[in-house]
Amino acid sequence: MNPATDDQFERQYFSYVLDRIVPASAVQDPNQLQILSDADFEWWWIIASRTSGLLKVMMKEQATGRDFIGTSPQAQAGGAVFNGINIDNLCGTAAGNASFPLAVPYIMPTTRVYSLYFTDASAAPNTVELVFSGFKLWPRPSQQQRAS
Amino acid sequence: MRFRNFGDGSDSQAAGNTQASAASRSAAFHQAMNPACDPDVLTNYLARMLPLHRTQSQVYKLGQKHPPGFEDGFTPIWECATALLPGQQTTQLRINFQREFHLLALMGSAVVGGVAPGAFRAQIYDTKKQYLPDSRPGVRLAARGVIAANYFGGNASGAPQWFFLREPHPFTEPDAQALVIIQNQDTTLESSEIQVVLYGVARRFNWPD
Numbered sequence: 001m002n003p004a005t006d007d008q009f010e011r012q013y014f015s016y017v018l019d020r021i022v023p024a025s026a027v028q029d030p031n032q033l034q035i036l037s038d039a040d041f042e043w044w045w046i047i048a049s050r051t052s053g054l055l056k057v058m059m060k061e062q063a064t065g066r067d068f069i070g071t072s073p074q075a076q077a078g079g080a081v082f083n084g085i086n087i088d089n090l091c092g093t094a095a096g097n098a099s100f101p102l103a104v105p106y107i108m109p110t111t112r113v114y115s116l117y118f119t120d121a122s123a124a125p126n127t128v129e130l131v132f133s134g135f136k137l138w139p140r141p142s143q144q145q146r147a148s
Numbered sequence: 149m150r151f152r153n154f155g156d157g158s159d160s161q162a163a164g165n166t167q168a169s170a171a172s173r174s175a176a177f178h179q180a181m182n183p184a185c186d187p188d189v190l191t192n193y194l195a196r197m198l199p200l201h202r203t204q205s206q207v208y209k210l211g212q213k214h215p216p217g218f219e220d221g222f223t224p225i226w227e228c229a230t231a232l233l234p235g236q237q238t239t240q241l242r243i244n245f246q247r248e249f250h251l252l253a254l255m256g257s258a259v260v261g262g263v264a265p266g267a268f269r270a271q272i273y274d275t276k277k278q279y280l281p282d283s284r285p286g287v288r289l290a291a292r293g294v295i296a297a298n299y300f301g302g303n304a305s306g307a308p309q310w311f312f313l314r315e316p317h318p319f320t321e322p323d324a325q326a327l328v329i330i331q332n333q334d335t336t337l338e339s340s341e342i343q344v345v346l347y348g349v350a351r352r353f354n355w356p357d
Contacts, residue, residue, distance in 0.1 A: 054259070066352070070227045074242035075328070078232030080341065085226050089255040089345045092308035100310065102224050103252050104349050 011135035016041065018116060022055065022126040028083060028117040033132070041108040045133035046091045047099040052122035057130075058084035062113040083119035087128075105134065221355035225249070227346040233268075233332040234339045241328040242275075246350035249324060250316040255309075255345040256300030260334050268342050269293035269331040270300070276321035286327075289317070293331055300344070316348070 018033050035041050059068040069085050076082055092098025108114070120126045227249070229241035258268050271293040278285045290299070301309025319326065332340050 064352075066223060068223070068225055070225050070243075070246070071230065072227075072242060072244040074244070075227075075229040076231065077239040077241055078234075078339065080230045080232045082228070082230060085228050085345055086257050086259075086343050088308040089228075089257050089310075089343060090226065090308075096308070098308040100308075103312070104222055104224065106224050 008140050010138040010140050011042065012039075012138060014041065014134065014136045016132040018128075018130040018132075020118065020128050022118040022120045022128055024120060024122070024124050024126075026118060026120050028058065028119055031116045031118065033114045033116065033130075035108045035110055035112050035114075037111045039136040039138055040110055041132070041134055042137055043106045043108055043132050043134040044102055045099050045131075046102070047094050047131040047133060048087055048091045049093050049129050050087055051127045052120070052124065053086070053088045054121040055087045055126050055128065056084040056119040056121070057087050057090055058117040058119075060115045060117075062115060084117065099133070107137075108132075221352055222248075222250075222349035223352050225348060225350050227326075227348070229328045229330075229344045229346075231330055231342050232339045233330060233342055235332055235334045235336050238329065238331045241330065241344070243326040243328065243346065245319045245324045245326065247355075249319040249348050249350040251313060251319065251346055251348040252316050253310045253312045253347040254300045255311075255347065256296050256343065258296065258332070258334070258340045258342045260336060260338055260340045267333040268296050268340065269333060270296055270344055271329040272344075272346075273327040273329075274317070274319060275325045275327050276319070276323065278321075285321075293329065295333075310347070319348075 016033060016035070018031060020029070020031050022029050057069065060066065061068070071082050091100035116130065118126070118128060225246065227243050227245065229243055231239050231241060233239055254272075256268075256270060272289040273286055274289065275286045277287045279287065299311065301311050326346060328344050330342050330344065332342060334340050
């Protein structure tokens with residue numbers, strides 16, 4: 001292993017999964033996803049399936065309050081109420097070649113909670129599965145520690 | 149006769165499709181965007197892969213052990229501009245970015261009457277960018293408004309798609325802002341809900357912590 005590029009983590013392929021039947025015409029239906037306490041998670045892909053594409057998503061990181069889905073007051077017109085990103089603009093299924101690559105990974109720390117808010121416009125229950133795909137980061141003892 | 153050195157210290161033992169030549173072809177194709185002398189220049193890891201491969205096939209490559217670049221202190225963010233727009237009308241939307249936003253990908257969609265994908269044109273301006281010292285701030289990202297299906301992926305064809313930039317576009321000026329001009333080309337009387345999404349990375353607000 002090249003010490004200049006080794007970050008001392010073993011990466012384990014892993015997916016966090018959120019399943020929800022969003023009630024018909026729900027507005028910002030709250031859901032929570034918590035990262036397990038055993039290892040940080042390096043998030044690379046987001047994948048989703050849904051019954052209807054008439055669904056919007058917002059995502060917020062608790063503890064920091066950071067919004068992943070952003071907008072500005074001047075970025076809305078015609079009386080549009082901002083309830084998030086259209087789910088089909090966010091991602092799709094792996095089978096449809098529509099998993100969205102973040103291109104830059106994001107570290108989700110252990111035990112951190114992520115809130116996801118769904119808004120349905122299909123007027124029917126909307127079965128959603130969101131998958132956060134990436135790697136668990138297992139700290140690896142250094143060669144020096146192993147030798148001792 | 150010596151064959152070409154492939155950079156990893158090993159020479160090809162024979163012409164043709166040997167393991168060494170295949171590896172060298174792969175290495176040439178997946179070579180880093182930047183030479184080693186520019187290690188801190190920000191790069192989009194998808195840049196050299198998108199035209200030839202399905203995005204899923206990039207998983208293994210993306211999962212490299214220690215990718216250099218954006219990952220320190222940047223957070224993914226989907227900046228949305230949303231408009232309810234009557235047929236054949238135009239509107240302007242402005243997105244105020246967080247610190248050091250770098251645009252990586254574009255998405256867009258239009259919904260008419262709750263179901264059918266609608267048609268629209270869009271133009272995006274970087275309102276603070278100034279490439280020449282004497283010029284006025286502001287550059288456009290296309291010569292004229294582009295048909296959504298040619299500019300974004302979106303779900304216009306029924307399946308989610310997106311358009312990744314070959315290199316990130318930086319919105320790094322103070323108070324950086326994008327101006328999104330949308331023209332609804334639908335001729336029905338009903339308004340379309342049009343959404344343009346700029347996906348990128350921005351500094352965490354508490355960076356460096």
